[in-house]
Amino acid sequence: MVASDGPTASWHTVSLPEDNAKAFWGYPSEGDQHTVRSSIRAAEGLLNSIESAGSTWPKAFWQEAWHGSPCLPLAESCPTMQVQGIVTPDRIEDVSGALEEHWKRTHSTTAIDARHDAVFGMAFYCIRILKELLGIGIGTSILGRLALRTIVEVRINLHYLLKEENLELWKKWREYGVGQAKLNALKFDDSLEPPKYIDIESIEQITGEDLWEEFLTINIGGWSGLDLRRLSEKAGLKDLYDSHYSWTSGYTHGTWGPIRESCYQTCGNPLHRLHRYPERKSLRETVEDAAHVVDDMLDDVDFAYPGYGHRITEKTKK
Ligand SMILES: [Zn+2]
Incomplete structure (x- = not known):
């Protein structure tokens, strides 16, 4: 995994055990996601810990993502319940x-x-x-x-x-x-x-x-x-x-x-x-x-x- 910080670019390489890497790539869209979730969270924590405190790239990344892509609804709005027919x-x-x-x-x-x-x-x-x-x-x-x-x-x-x-x-x-x-x-x-x-x-x-x-x-x-x-x-x-x-x-x-x-x-x-x-x-x-x-x-x-x-x-x- 790599990270760039523009003019003061810093690069990190993270090695993962083979099982974890396979699990990340094959992230299950349904079923048991618990084991994958916890190891992804742990890997994110690791990246945070090695990132320099003054790094500006994460902010720039999220800013670009915000300006460059639209908001999308997370899920359908809650279904409107039908009023019981008798309440008229x-x-x-x-x-x-x-x-x-x-x-x-x-x-x-x-x-x-x-x-x-x-x-x-x-x-x-x-x-x-x-x-x-x-x-x-x-x-x-x-x-x-x-x-x-x-x-x-x-x-x-x-x-x-x-x-x-x-x-x-x-x-x-x-x-x-x-x-x-x-x-x-x-x-x-x-x-x-x-x-x-x-x-x-x-x-x-x-x-x-x-x-x-x-x-x-x-x-x-x-x-x-x-x-x-x-x-x-x-x-x-x-x-x-x-x-x-x-x-x-x-x-x-x-x-x-x-x-x-x-x-x-x-x-x-x-x-x-x-x-x-x-x-x-x-x-x-x-x-x-x-x-x-x-x-x-x-x-x-x-x-x-x-x-x-x-x-x-x-x-x-x-
Ligand atoms: Zn949005």
């Missing part, structure tokens, strides 16, 4: 319509009913997200992961509230939300203009419709005083939290892992040393996972207000 807009509409009927059947008072509003509201909210996920390309996008994370969070909160079954806790959950609305309304009472997407009248209405604004306490932090991980433990949904929340949270916060997964591809050109290059990759489908979590929420609705048998991914329960 029509199916979601049917389930949502039936839920509205069940809401009517179980709505017993025009007074504030924090439990009823919360149980159905959480379900309607997640069904709406699920339907939006069916938009073209959304399920395999970054937004799909944000959607799934929200559905999981709402599911954990609902299950926790039902497990605790304490009217004060239902009220506390609602008042926290109203307090957040008030906090936002107050921000834009000052010299700060609301951004275009904020409907300030809508927020002010939410702030004032339960009780007079002046009596409302604003809680900072989580509504329950517990983080979602702790809530999931108390709700018996730690597995759901572990399965879905951590990686999708990386997408919400824009940490390196999700950025790397969604915006970079590994180059398969052997002259490019497996570097990354920008590519907007299609990610794995989220719709089916989200639909299962929504179905679990519908089980909770049925538990809280019996008589609701519709599900999205399963056959309608009797």
Whole structure:
């Protein structure tokens, strides 16, 4: 093996045992590559050790390789999973319509009913997200992961509230939300203009419709005083939290892992040393996972207000 360093060329000859040389030349494209890999790594280490510290040829070699050959995909992009056929807009509409009927059947008072509003509201909210996920390309996008994370969070909160079954806790959950609305309304009472997407009248209405604004306490932090991980433990949904929340949270916060997964591809050109290059990759489908979590929420609705048998991914329960 030889190496040249331009004007200050240095040459090295490396002798290999015959067995190793044969193994290198006949590098198996499949099957057992372990013995060959380790001896190649050892030989590379040897070359490194004899190369002079100030050598410039490796850098020049890789620079030339980089400028002189194109990036190539390492492998086919991950296959896009087919969304289970039953998760369709029509199916979601049917389930949502039936839920509205069940809401009517179980709505017993025009007074504030924090439990009823919360149980159905959480379900309607997640069904709406699920339907939006069916938009073209959304399920395999970054937004799909944000959607799934929200559905999981709402599911954990609902299950926790039902497990605790304490009217004060239902009220506390609602008042926290109203307090957040008030906090936002107050921000834009000052010299700060609301951004275009904020409907300030809508927020002010939410702030004032339960009780007079002046009596409302604003809680900072989580509504329950517990983080979602702790809530999931108390709700018996730690597995759901572990399965879905951590990686999708990386997408919400824009940490390196999700950025790397969604915006970079590994180059398969052997002259490019497996570097990354920008590519907007299609990610794995989220719709089916989200639909299962929504179905679990519908089980909770049925538990809280019996008589609701519709599900999205399963056959309608009797
Ligand atoms: Zn490349």
